[in-house]
Amino acid sequence: MLSFIVRRVFQLLFVVWGAVTLVFFLYFLLPGDAAEILAGGDNRAVSETVVTNTRNKLGLDRPVIVQYGKYLKSIVTFDFGKSFKDGREVSEIIKERAPASLRLAVWAIMLEASVGISLGILSAKRKNSVADTVTTITAAVASAIPVFVLGYAFQQVTGVYANNHDWPQWLRLPVQRIGPDEWYLWIIPSAEQFRYLVQPMIVLASVSTIIVARLTRTTMLEVGKAEYVRTARAKGLKEGVITRRHTLRNAMIPVITFIGIDFGTLITAAILTETVFNWPGLGSKLVASAEGRDLPVLLALTVVVVLVYGIVNLAVDISYAWFDPRVRLAGGER
Amino acid sequence: MARSTRRFTAAAALSLLALTAASCGDSKSTTDTATETTAAAAAVTTVLSQEGGTFIDGAQLVADNLTSYDPGLVQTLDESQVTTAIYDGLTEFDFTDKEKPVLKGLLAEKFEPNADATVWTFTIKKEMTFDNGDPVLPSSFKFAWERNARASFASPYGYLISYVKDGASMQKENSTVTTLDAIKADDEAMTLEVTLESANADFAAIVSHPFFGPLPEKLVKEHMDDWGTTLMVGNGPFKMEAAANEQEVVLVRNDKWGGNVLGDEKANLDRIEFKIQKDPEGGYTAFEAGDTMSASIPPGKFGAAQKDHNNTVKSGTLGVYFFVFGFKNNPQLSDEGGKDNSLLRKAISMAIDREQINQKVYEGTRNLPTGVVPPGIPGFKKDLCKFCAFNIDESKKLLQEWKDAGGTLNGPITINFNTGGGHEDVVSIVQENLKAIGIESTTDPISEKYFGTMAKGGCRFCRAGWYADYPTYGNFTLDLFSTTAVGGNNNGSFSDTKFDDLLAKAQAEVDDTKRGELYNQAEEYLLNDRMAVVPFNWYTGDQVYGDKVVNYDQPPLGIILWERVGIKK
Numbered sequence: 023m024l025s026f027i028v029r030r031v032f033q034l035l036f037v038v039w040g041a042v043t044l045v046f047f048l049y050f051l052l053p054g055d056a057a058e059i060l061a062g063g064d065n066r067a068v069s070e071t072v073v074t075n076t077r078n079k080l081g082l083d084r085p086v087i088v089q090y091g092k093y094l095k096s097i098v099t100f101d102f103g104k105s106f107k108d109g110r111e112v113s114e115i116i117k118e119r120a121p122a123s124l125r126l127a128v129w130a131i132m133l134e135a136s137v138g139i140s141l142g143i144l145s146a147k148r149k150n151s152v153a154d155t156v157t158t159i160t161a162a163v164a165s166a167i168p169v170f171v172l173g174y175a176f177q178q179v180t181g182v183y184a185n186n187h188d189w190p191q192w193l194r195l196p197v198q199r200i201g202p203d204e205w206y207l208w209i210i211p212s213a214e215q216f217r218y219l220v221q222p223m224i225v226l227a228s229v230s231t232i233i234v235a236r237l238t239r240t241t242m243l244e245v246g247k248a249e250y251v252r253t254a255r256a257k258g259l260k261e262g263v264i265t266r267r268h269t270l271r272n273a274m275i276p277v278i279t280f281i282g283i284d285f286g287t288l289i290t291a292a293i294l295t296e297t298v299f300n301w302p303g304l305g306s307k308l309v310a311s312a313e314g315r316d317l318p319v320l321l322a323l324t325v326v327v328v329l330v331y332g333i334v335n336l337a338v339d340i341s342y343a344w345f346d347p348r349v350r351l352a353g354g355e356r
Numbered sequence: 357m358a359r360s361t362r363r364f365t366a367a368a369a370l371s372l373l374a375l376t377a378a379s380c381g382d383s384k385s386t387t388d389t390a391t392e393t394t395a396a397a398a399a400v401t402t403v404l405s406q407e408g409g410t411f412i413d414g415a416q417l418v419a420d421n422l423t424s425y426d427p428g429l430v431q432t433l434d435e436s437q438v439t440t441a442i443y444d445g446l447t448e449f450d451f452t453d454k455e456k457p458v459l460k461g462l463l464a465e466k467f468e469p470n471a472d473a474t475v476w477t478f479t480i481k482k483e484m485t486f487d488n489g490d491p492v493l494p495s496s497f498k499f500a501w502e503r504n505a506r507a508s509f510a511s512p513y514g515y516l517i518s519y520v521k522d523g524a525s526m527q528k529e530n531s532t533v534t535t536l537d538a539i540k541a542d543d544e545a546m547t548l549e550v551t552l553e554s555a556n557a558d559f560a561a562i563v564s565h566p567f568f569g570p571l572p573e574k575l576v577k578e579h580m581d582d583w584g585t586t587l588m589v590g591n592g593p594f595k596m597e598a599a600a601n602e603q604e605v606v607l608v609r610n611d612k613w614g615g616n617v618l619g620d621e622k623a624n625l626d627r628i629e630f631k632i633q634k635d636p637e638g639g640y641t642a643f644e645a646g647d648t649m650s651a652s653i654p655p656g657k658f659g660a661a662q663k664d665h666n667n668t669v670k671s672g673t674l675g676v677y678f679f680v681f682g683f684k685n686n687p688q689l690s691d692e693g694g695k696d697n698s699l700l701r702k703a704i705s706m707a708i709d710r711e712q713i714n715q716k717v718y719e720g721t722r723n724l725p726t727g728v729v730p731p732g733i734p735g736f737k738k739d740l741c742k743f744c745a746f747n748i749d750e751s752k753k754l755l756q757e758w759k760d761a762g763g764t765l766n767g768p769i770t771i772n773f774n775t776g777g778g779h780e781d782v783v784s785i786v787q788e789n790l791k792a793i794g795i796e797s798t799t800d801p802i803s804e805k806y807f808g809t810m811a812k813g814g815c816r817f818c819r820a821g822w823y824a825d826y827p828t829y830g831n832f833t834l835d836l837f838s839t840t841a842v843g844g845n846n847n848g849s850f851s852d853t854k855f856d857d858l859l860a861k862a863q864a865e866v867d868d869t870k871r872g873e874l875y876n877q878a879e880e881y882l883l884n885d886r887m888a889v890v891p892f893n894w895y896t897g898d899q900v901y902g903d904k905v906v907n908y909d910q911p912p913l914g915i916i917l918w919e920r921v922g923i924k925k
Contacts, residue, residue, distance in 0.1 A: 053804050055805070055808075058805065062423075062431050062512050066807050067810070067845050067847065068807075069844050071507075071529070072512055075507045075508070076510040078508070079508055107423050108422070108423050108424055108585070109424065111585075174641075177645065178641075181645030184645070185644065185645050185646040194645075198634075198641070198642050302602060302603055310419065310420070
């Protein structure tokens, strides 16, 4: 196990280097003059003097390879420098954004896993029943609704309509922002914080919950056909025991894989949800830094995104060994 | 409390005095005057009785428009809302009469030019302080200007220092110049003497821009270029509660504030929370949900906003939406090669149905222009442009005159505009209008580097817009259409010696009335002789605010008087 982890860590570092290098050189291939855009050239004509001074100030006048060396060194020393846009320390920006993304993603995953797996088990156990049909139809409808439409609908009902019709305060939810940012043990929101969290959490988890439910149903039905399950039934074990001890653990491997990959996506690419709810996450900041040609922020977030995906995938792989003791992470015979 | 009691008493006395004064004169004017005076007194009373409270703003700050609130780096109106709440400058305009604003000293007790407006002397008020108690001195201004103007600082408004003698040397690439002898600060006499590069009678108005505000030298030197990322210390009606972040900017009342040009000595609000929005649509939803007290009105919602909420749509602001003709590499429309296509340009201008555009694209909220320079600019004169109203018969007549003089169009004219700003609808109507007089056109939508492309000679008939940096006639004429602005904001590369000479005379004229007349002549020449620019509309306010909010308005310059905003108890 240890050698497996060490090997994966080294692989991850190589992937980080590759991603940063690719993004760095792609930056210089983007259309437009970064210095002019950063000097405000998107909205008005900017004098050559201001553009030149901006280019010099940000170090964009140096040869690309020199800039590359400087950024590599900064990443290795975890000194990501300052934002081109507002001069703030990039590390401060990450400290603000990363927890917001992580917390939202954790809660969305918990909702996705608990509701999705439960619905999937229910559908599998009551195949072709009314419950199964309702779940299937709901899944089809829910997955067809774009995330931003769902988010907007929530805002209109619990925010605008509620305000205009004087709903009681406890039924009204804030339509945007992260709120007071109050958490216990880092992850448990205060009551007021939960009012800000609940809508983006539901919207973010909506599509994935349906996928988890359908995937769980499919794998449960597949595993349910296995001979050892028939044997367990023949031996007289109760269905609940069969589900818990035999079918569920085996059915979970593909589901865990999906949830693991999805967790990485929810942390780093929840752009639509973050935009609709003005949630200060990493995804929207990544897009903004690319559009705004903010190279230090863009590179730092690339590192964060790759590390998150890498760590999550490593955790998923390690969890296989727990779900299925037959899995050998390091390969080879026992 | 004592100060509040004195102010109530003063208000009552003022009201009584006003009512007494109003009782003199003829009966009709007495009634009118009494009504106006009572209303004015009531307004003053309303202001004074709404002290306290926290205003949650959702209108001013949109994330994409924000870089820094540092007065040396501020470049958008969004940022200026915060910066001008924290920093007061030498002068400020009193927009009580929006059509006739008056420039007054803010930190400057007085300001006067020499005979030919090449040297300005500002006498700074004594006992003015920053919010940490440090005194505001003439050297605070000299330090700030020199710090903001360094080439290495790369201020977007660094070019403003070029008004000062030798200031341009600070802006040159890799310049090591860090001080200007032309700025003389005498902290004993409390004077700031500035020698200009050339005569400029508008300089006192130009220094109202945040770039020319004061900075606490000792503190700023510790952070220098990073000042904007810290908890900035200022001298305005409000001060920062904490360093700005990407979610909000929170200001609290500055009890050391020296007051404004309107006579206010204390801000009403305890606190302002500027919430940063992702976009105006999200901000408007938050307002309708009751999460904020103000919002920008997104496109398409002006009708509903005016019907359902208090709004500032009727307030004219100092901005103009226009198209310019390219005068470089544009033989079809310009006067290159000794031709005179002014009749064609006039015909085009009169073919454009500005009211149709206003109704269909802006829901009837913009003001139709009678010139380029909007009302509210000192010296403004109505109805300067003879060719800026829609008149299809006159347009056809002018076109025919042009053809009779030998004019021919060898193909459709090109209309340039930047994408993503909702200009497609405007251009579509323009094309229909031109077709109605027999002129075919094609469009050239540009998504990247639009203004840079236009400035470098790409303009044929190109869209532009301008919002005042500072309320002067020169900001709408010199900065947009003079030869010195070619390659910059002069998108059409228009260059005319007579126009430049008129502007130079205006800038050197110290008498306000005569200066206004000279600027009027320049604008008339630009529009009626050369027809270099086609104004489409003047901007208006675009915000809504809650029922409990008082004294919320968008003045012509767009900067809200935060010290006056209040919340009904």
